[in-house]
Every structure is written in C-alpha cells, then in structure tokens.
Amino acid sequence: MVIETKAREELSFAVIDAITHKHNVQPGAVIPVLQEIQDAYGYVPPAAIQRIAENMAVPASELFGIVTFYAQFRLQPIGKNLIKVCHGTACHLSGAERIAETLAQAVGAKEKETSQDGKFTVERVACLGCCSLAPCIMLNGEVHGRLTPEAINKIVSQVQETKILTPAE
Amino acid sequence: MLPARNKKDRNWTIRVGLASCGMAAGGRKVYDTFSTKLRDKGLDVELKQTGCMGMCYNEVLIEVSSPEGGHVFYGHVTPEQVEGIVEGHLIGGKPVTEWVIPADEIDNLLAKQKRIVLRNCGVVDPESIDDYLDAGGYQAIEKVLDSMSSDEVIDEVAKSGLRGRGGAGFPTGVKWSFTRKSLGSQKYIICNADEGDPGAFMDRSVLESDPHSVIEGILIAGYAIGASEGYIYVRAEYPLAIQRLEIALAQARERGFIGENILGYNFDFDMSIRQGAGAFVCGEETALMMSLEGRRGMPRFRPPFPAQSGLWGKPTNINNVETLANVPWIILHGADAYNNCGAEKSKGTKVFALAGKVARGGLIEVPMGITLREIVFDVGGGTSSGLEFKAVQIGGPSGGIIPASLADTPVDYESVTETGAIMGSGGLIVMDESACMVDVAKFFLNFTQAESCGKCTFCRIGTLRMLEVLDRIAKGEGKEGDIELLEELAEGVKRASLCGLGQTAPNPVLTTLRYFRDEYETHIYEKKCPAKKCQALITYEIIPEKCPGCGLCAKYCPVDAVSGRRKEPYFIDPEKCIHCGLCMSVCRLGAVSVH
Numbered sequence: 001m002v003i004e005t006k007a008r009e010e011l012s013f014a015v016i017d018a019i020t021h022k023h024n025v026q027p028g029a030v031i032p033v034l035q036e037i038q039d040a041y042g043y044v045p046p047a048a049i050q051r052i053a054e055n056m057a058v059p060a061s062e063l064f065g066i067v068t069f070y071a072q073f074r075l076q077p078i079g080k081n082l083i084k085v086c087h088g089t090a091c092h093l094s095g096a097e098r099i100a101e102t103l104a105q106a107v108g109a110k111e112k113e114t115s116q117d118g119k120f121t122v123e124r125v126a127c128l129g130c131c132s133l134a135p136c137i138m139l140n141g142e143v144h145g146r147l148t149p150e151a152i153n154k155i156v157s158q159v160q161e162t163k164i165l166t167p168a169e
Numbered sequence: 170m171l172p173a174r175n176k177k178d179r180n181w182t183i184r185v186g187l188a189s190c191g192m193a194a195g196g197r198k199v200y201d202t203f204s205t206k207l208r209d210k211g212l213d214v215e216l217k218q219t220g221c222m223g224m225c226y227n228e229v230l231i232e233v234s235s236p237e238g239g240h241v242f243y244g245h246v247t248p249e250q251v252e253g254i255v256e257g258h259l260i261g262g263k264p265v266t267e268w269v270i271p272a273d274e275i276d277n278l279l280a281k282q283k284r285i286v287l288r289n290c291g292v293v294d295p296e297s298i299d300d301y302l303d304a305g306g307y308q309a310i311e312k313v314l315d316s317m318s319s320d321e322v323i324d325e326v327a328k329s330g331l332r333g334r335g336g337a338g339f340p341t342g343v344k345w346s347f348t349r350k351s352l353g354s355q356k357y358i359i360c361n362a363d364e365g366d367p368g369a370f371m372d373r374s375v376l377e378s379d380p381h382s383v384i385e386g387i388l389i390a391g392y393a394i395g396a397s398e399g400y401i402y403v404r405a406e407y408p409l410a411i412q413r414l415e416i417a418l419a420q421a422r423e424r425g426f427i428g429e430n431i432l433g434y435n436f437d438f439d440m441s442i443r444q445g446a447g448a449f450v451c452g453e454e455t456a457l458m459m460s461l462e463g464r465r466g467m468p469r470f471r472p473p474f475p476a477q478s479g480l481w482g483k484p485t486n487i488n489n490v491e492t493l494a495n496v497p498w499i500i501l502h503g504a505d506a507y508n509n510c511g512a513e514k515s516k517g518t519k520v521f522a523l524a525g526k527v528a529r530g531g532l533i534e535v536p537m538g539i540t541l542r543e544i545v546f547d548v549g550g551g552t553s554s555g556l557e558f559k560a561v562q563i564g565g566p567s568g569g570i571i572p573a574s575l576a577d578t579p580v581d582y583e584s585v586t587e588t589g590a591i592m593g594s595g596g597l598i599v600m601d602e603s604a605c606m607v608d609v610a611k612f613f614l615n616f617t618q619a620e621s622c623g624k625c626t627f628c629r630i631g632t633l634r635m636l637e638v639l640d641r642i643a644k645g646e647g648k649e650g651d652i653e654l655l656e657e658l659a660e661g662v663k664r665a666s667l668c669g670l671g672q673t674a675p676n677p678v679l680t681t682l683r684y685f686r687d688e689y690e691t692h693i694y695e696k697k698c699p700a701k702k703c704q705a706l707i708t709y710e711i712i713p714e715k716c717p718g719c720g721l722c723a724k725y726c727p728v729d730a731v732s733g734r735r736k737e738p739y740f741i742d743p744e745k746c747i748h749c750g751l752c753m754s755v756c757r758l759g760a761v762s763v764h
Contacts, residue, residue, distance in 0.1 A: 028463035071447030131524035132225030
C-alpha cells in the first residue's frame, strides 16, 4: 500500500488537544474523542492514541482495547474513496457476493483492502439499512442501491473519472 | 401516507420522501429539480421534504395534494419526470396517470395496516418542529406535566399493554415502575437506537422521519421514572438519523421542551446523543451502558438490573426507539385506544421492515395478531420473483426461520416464540424457493460469530465450531453425525452464554434444522444444494443454442474461466470456474444454466 501511517512528529497535536479538551469534562468521553480523531484523520493514528492517553489520563492500553473492540475504528489510513459493501440479509439474498466480486475486479481491492493506487478502500458491513434497495453499497457516505454488476462498473468508472474525495481530505 | 390529516394542506403541496432509502434512490435530485421548476414557473406550491412513506419499493416517492384535499402518489420518480408532473398535474390539474401509483395498490397496502408509531412518518417534515406541533406534537408531554402524576403515567402505560419493542417484549409499564421505585436522586433514561440486526431499518426510519416523537417519548419516560437526564445511543452507521436528531434536539431546546422548568412546570430534563461505534453486542443493555461509559461494550451479569444499578451505577431505564415513539400516542389517546387493537397478550401494533424477495417491500405497521400470511401476501403482495414463497426470517440473527407451512402463525410474542424464532425488533425477510436454508443459517451464524464479544467461551468458540460444521456441509464435505453435533453445540451455546447474543445465536440453525432438515441431509448425503446456492455443489454451463456469443459473460468472469469467439457460443472451463454466478447474472438471454 502506498499510504503510510503518520509518525508522531507529523501529527498536529493541536487538533488532538482541541478534541480532547472539548470532551474532557464529560465522563466516558473517550469513544466520542476517538470518533472525532478518526473524522479528522480518516483513521486513528497510533501516535494519536499516546497523546489522547496523556491528555485524558487514561492508559494507552485501554484506548487500544477500545479501538480494536469497535468495528468503526481503523488503525490504518484509507484510500481516497471509501466503499462499504452491504452484506445484510436482504443484500445477501439478492447477490451481495456477486456485487463484491465485481467491485473487487473494478477497483483492484477485495473487502478489507485498499487498492494499490490508494484510490479505493473496500469495507464489508453488516447492514446499511436500505434493504428495499438491495443489493446496495455506500460510496463516500452515499448509498447506491438496486445494483447489478454492470451498475458497479459504471459507478467505479465515474469515480475514477471525476475524482470524488472523501470528507476526511 | 396517512389518509386522514390533522391539518388540511391549504395550497398545492408536494412531499418528497427523503429518508435514507429515498435519498439512495436519488430523491434529493428530484427535490432540487422540483424546487427549480416551481421557481421558474412562479407557482405557489409548497414543496416539502418528508421522511419514509413506507413504500420503499417505489422510491423515489412523491405525494402531490391539491387544495381540495385530493392526493396522489407518484413512484419511481426521476428528475426527468418533474417537468411533466408540474405541467400536467400542477398546471393542467390532471394527475399524470401513467406515473401515479394506482389507488387500489395503496389501498391493498394500507388495508391491514394501523399506523401509530409511524403516524407522522411521510407526513411531517422531520426537520421542522412546527410541522410536528401542527400534527399534535408535544401535547402529550404537556398533558402529563399539567395533569398527571408519575404513577398515573406509569399506570396508563402499563394498562395499554405496551411491551418492549426491541425484541424481548418486557412490559414497559412494569420496567418503568422498577426504575421509579429504585432509590437514588440521579436516574437516567436511555433510548436504544443501536439497531444492529441485518435486515432491520425500523428505528432508522422513525428517527429520520419523526425524531420529535421519540424525544417526546423520552421526556414522558423521564418524568414517569424521575430522571433528569437522557441519552440517545444511535449507531454511527446512520448519519442521517443522527443529523435529524441533532436538529430536532436543538429545536426542542429552543422552544423550551428540553432544559429547565419545561413548559413552565417543575420538571428539568436534558438529553444528548451518543454514537455507537459499530458493535452489534451493544444493543444488549448492559453492553450499551459499558459503551456509554467509554469502555469495551461487553455485557455483564444481571442482577443487578439497570433499574437498580445502571449507567455509572445509577438507576437506569432503557427503552427501544419504537417503544418510546408509542408513548405520546398512548398518553393522548388513552390506554384503551391502544389495547383495543392487538392480540390477547401482545397489544397494539408492531413495525416491520419488510424486505427480501417480496413484491412490496418497505416499512409497515400492523396490529399484533395479524398472521404472517397476511403480511407477506396482503400487505407485501407475495414474492417479487414469482417463485414460490418458502419462508420468512423474523428477528434477525437472534430469530429464526418460519416455513411457509406455518404462515398462519399470528404475530404475537408468544406464538412467534413457539415456532423457535423470536419476535425481535422487526426485521422480516421474505424468502422464496431460491433461498438455501443451509446458506441462510451459515449467513446468520457468520454474523453472530463475528460479533461475539468474546467474553463467554461457548459464544466465542462454540459458534465458531458450529460455523465450521456448516461450512463443510455447504462445501459438500458434511458427514454423518454433523446434524447431531450442530444440535449439541447449539444447546451448549444457548445455555452457557451470559447475554442475549449468545443465548439466541443458535436460533437460525435450530429453526432451519427443525423445518428444513431434509435440505441439510441432501447437502450431506447427496452432496447437492437443492436451491442451487452453495457454490461448491453447483456447476454453471452455457447453453450453446441460446448463446449468441456476445462475450459479456467472459468480460465479467473474475477468473477468465469463460472463453470463446465472438458470434459463436462461449464455453465455461469447469476447472477454472469458481461458481460465483456472475456470468449468469449478467447474461441477458438466459444462456447460462446452473445445476
């Protein structure tokens, strides 16, 4: 993968400090803090965990335990575009596996992978809750439904041409 | 979607369904196109966004109502059709009949429904508190504060027969009275909106379409149990629901429905939103509280129950979204109006996310006691594929599969439990003949196995061993004794798990074994998958007579197993084929067969 995780010296502690400061008064705020860190960087940089631990007086091991427990948190950066493939019951029955297969070919990354060119990260999710439009995917926060293998190819080529960016950038 | 409105629209009104489903189908573009067209033409038409209208199979949906009170729905609306609707209907005065959803279709869909929880969904603008107030919103909390004691509120809810809609079905009034009676000055209300079942979207739709009714329900619950603080725990996968809740909370705070001395009465209540971080187990109440406290969401032993010692050790009451959305209606219309409908021990209505292979999928609300057959055929219009109806999956990964032969089972907590499934939170997936029951059981177990928090050995390892057995059965490597082994493991997982996730995880396996044992046996002994779903047990072939040699299948094959020359029949190399079925799904001429 072409993207490297940020080293401690590259991270702006100002961003992290502002987030921890905002939440510090609330009990049990570590999860919202980690969520905002991920919003800011697109992932939770390991170096940020150290800083949060210092700021909030929570052991880094405990933070690491939380980050690895919840599926939402990522310790690796993601590609420019994030695609979540829905594998809910309705999508499964309508061929989610075939959608995933086509997508893997089209973007060059299987589920839980980032493409070599850093353009796409593909994730597998349990359910997007748009069951009536099955099978569906979420591309950069937007749901696309009633998909066919052809529709997937069309969507991917549109993204490659127009350069859609993630909110994280 | 409600035929009777609280307030008649004065002008021409266009409502565009903009919940997640509507958005995903392109609703925002339709809304924007209307906005531009109406402005260009200088028409005095009220354009409104609204939430889920319930007919998700018809998205993008719009409703056009005239000043005289007539209203029609248009389905599958595209931005290109907007001009036609504006010209023909709004200016010309005649609905564009070819795009209108036939009235009898809507009548069929609604005939057996009763909308209490969904009373405002698809009617009000979810981002407008005025719309909610016009629909009678916040009158229930006012009534409660003005003329009812806490005990009277609890009695009313108890008398209504309302039971927890998150799945377990515990009587809400009783639950409230436990927390009420607990000693302690600080108590909490938590609204559980961590809707994690794959195939369920009831809570998402309610929050996206009518967030104020949930907020009002929380306020009433808070008053009843003596709490002053509330949390709404929503899964992060629902960004639109979170956004609309935030807007609604800010509006309610501004109008004095949240804060100190609410509406001038001696009642203070504040609430905030917390986002779940993607752990299914956090739908379990003790795990949810762990997560709110900023820890790994792992369930703990009960007792003590949250009513005695919950969030930060304080008495806490946790209710599901749908339960709370019922409450304002019960207070305003009275317990008797609510318990008038429903079954003997299950009163009121239940919201279902009807999906899968059903013709009219969407968000429905039906009286308890209705049969599954009525839901699938009368409301849902039968299967979408035309294939025979095989089973419904109810209750998500904790629930089970009920076969077509038991379609006359009434939908109430006790009857559903008798089948081996559970009512659950409201996911209802219709399956036709093309569904393989081994595959379905494997699908759900795969989910619960991955979502097990790992605390209890049987849930952590037992489900994995079960999954391995199912895997080998699906691969045609099943052997004698596998079914018995599954049953033995299932029993162990049920008995030796601490929380609902583990205790119910084997249900999909046990119910498929109970009703479709022969399918398992065919997989094990004949090495065949009758539904032609399990990849290792099927082969794909191109029928030469039907293949014109267009090459589309070869283009899509991920492993280059399809080859041939243009304009001549293609051929699948059985050695290379991974049985994914892509060739079959892209072929427009039905030239690929599976057996």
